[in-house]
Amino acid sequence: MVAEAAHANAIESRAWAALREVRDPELPFLSVVDLGLVRHVAADAAGGLEVGLAPTYSGCPATAMIRAEVAQGLRNAGFASARIVDVLAPPWSSDWLTDAARQALARHGIVPPVGAVHSPRELRGAGAGQEPIRCPRCDSTHTEELSRFGSTPCKALHRCADCLEPFEYFKCI
Amino acid sequence: MTAAAPPAAAGDSGAHFDYLLQLADTSLVLGQRLGEVVGHAPALEEELGLANIALDLIGQARLLLAYAGEHEGRGRDEDQLAMLRTPDEFRNLVLAEQPNGDFACTVVRQVLVDAWQLELYDALQGSRDAHLRAIAAKSRKETAYHFQYSSHWLVRLGDGTAESHARARRALEQLWPYTREMFDEQAADRELAERGIAPSAASLEAGWTTRIEGVLREATLALPPQVPYRWHGRRGIHSEHLGYLLAEMQVLQRTYPGAQW
Numbered sequence: 001m002v003a004e005a006a007h008a009n010a011i012e013s014r015a016w017a018a019l020r021e022v023r024d025p026e027l028p029f030l031s032v033v034d035l036g037l038v039r040h041v042a043a044d045a046a047g048g049l050e051v052g053l054a055p056t057y058s059g060c061p062a063t064a065m066i067r068a069e070v071a072q073g074l075r076n077a078g079f080a081s082a083r084i085v086d087v088l089a090p091p092w093s094s095d096w097l098t099d100a101a102r103q104a105l106a107r108h109g110i111v112p113p114v115g116a117v118h119s120p121r122e123l124r125g126a127g128a129g130q131e132p133i134r135c136p137r138c139d140s141t142h143t144e145e146l147s148r149f150g151s152t153p154c155k156a157l158h159r160c161a162d163c164l165e166p167f168e169y170f171k172c173i
Numbered sequence: 174m175t176a177a178a179p180p181a182a183a184g185d186s187g188a189h190f191d192y193l194l195q196l197a198d199t200s201l202v203l204g205q206r207l208g209e210v211v212g213h214a215p216a217l218e219e220e221l222g223l224a225n226i227a228l229d230l231i232g233q234a235r236l237l238l239a240y241a242g243e244h245e246g247r248g249r250d251e252d253q254l255a256m257l258r259t260p261d262e263f264r265n266l267v268l269a270e271q272p273n274g275d276f277a278c279t280v281v282r283q284v285l286v287d288a289w290q291l292e293l294y295d296a297l298q299g300s301r302d303a304h305l306r307a308i309a310a311k312s313r314k315e316t317a318y319h320f321q322y323s324s325h326w327l328v329r330l331g332d333g334t335a336e337s338h339a340r341a342r343r344a345l346e347q348l349w350p351y352t353r354e355m356f357d358e359q360a361a362d363r364e365l366a367e368r369g370i371a372p373s374a375a376s377l378e379a380g381w382t383t384r385i386e387g388v389l390r391e392a393t394l395a396l397p398p399q400v401p402y403r404w405h406g407r408r409g410i411h412s413e414h415l416g417y418l419l420a421e422m423q424v425l426q427r428t429y430p431g432a433q434w
Contacts, residue, residue, distance in 0.1 A: 055232075055311075057228070057229055057232065057315060058228075058229050058230075058231075058232025058233045058235075058236065058311060058312060058315060059225065059227070059228025059229040059230070059231055059232035059233075059315075060228070060232070061228065063232075088236070088304075088307035088308060088310075088311055089303075089306070089307035089310060089311075090310065091307070091310050091311035091314055092311075093314060117314070146218065147217075147218035147221060147222065148218075148222055148318070148321070148322050148325075149218070149221040149222040149224075149225040149226075149322075150221065153225055153228065153229070157218075171318075173314060173315075173318055
């Protein structure tokens, strides 16, 4: 029993390592693990592997692509028969982003979500009663929302009123 | 879609399937309508906004239709249910199929449906159907964002210029009669409410009204008077607009059945 459990753990660790190499198609500096999309990795006694993936937005066009890349990444790591299942509950939100993901977003000029979603009932509008969104270039808090929807479903477009540069904000949703 | 879904409960009269279609079809038809805005929106930001909302709605419809197909148990998947049903087999709110009209019309229709979906998805958090509960929780988050967008625009239009106010008022008066259908109690609703799967349609009205009254007050628009006539899209009785919408949406699968790309 103990040996079997250790074996399953080793397989799961190898699968996690492979998944950390799978990049998001729209934010290629983030892995699917950084984004909080991988909900579970479970090896069974028969040598099978199941990976639970949380879709981001219902309408995200990248969902099918992410799934295909996860399957490819697992195949490359020797898990040709891994099963990928959708995990809807609890729903994905920007709270699932890891700290490493938030730092990587900031490094790439995309402001990470400000605050937390916590409960779906507590959704707040950007800029409404929350901490200010800081310009990633000049750190000014004097910023405004240009468009609630941006180049991808996860981002909104903002502008700095001091340095006048537009920038992207990863929605807190 | 491979989301694990439980098999249909024994003794299901078809009400569960019918109910899932109602939710799915309202999202699908409204998503298709919003897709028509692409290339025609008044500004790039609104085009992005409306197209993104359309994608979310179609994504929600896919999850619901896939689940409905499993409940039906006749092997129909989400694509077959979306692309190969006739207008009288659609169960969407008649409000969702109304044409985009001017921007005020598009915004008012969106506010009215978003507020209803918010109440619905909240109430479904108490459903005994775990998969429906999961779809609702996910959709609820997205719908809240849609409602922020649509209600913000209604306030800007209503509390804007004389022209935008007049257009918002006209749109509201034109679309208001279609809202009564949301709270019309059907046999299927009663059955599912008794089984703890869905809220009764009428139970959503108080919350919806509070939400809409709040937005209208801020938009300096008056609540239109109640009208006795009710539409019955949820029973498959539609306005003439749905046929044209489906003809466009389904043309490829109707012309080349089973086509894939």
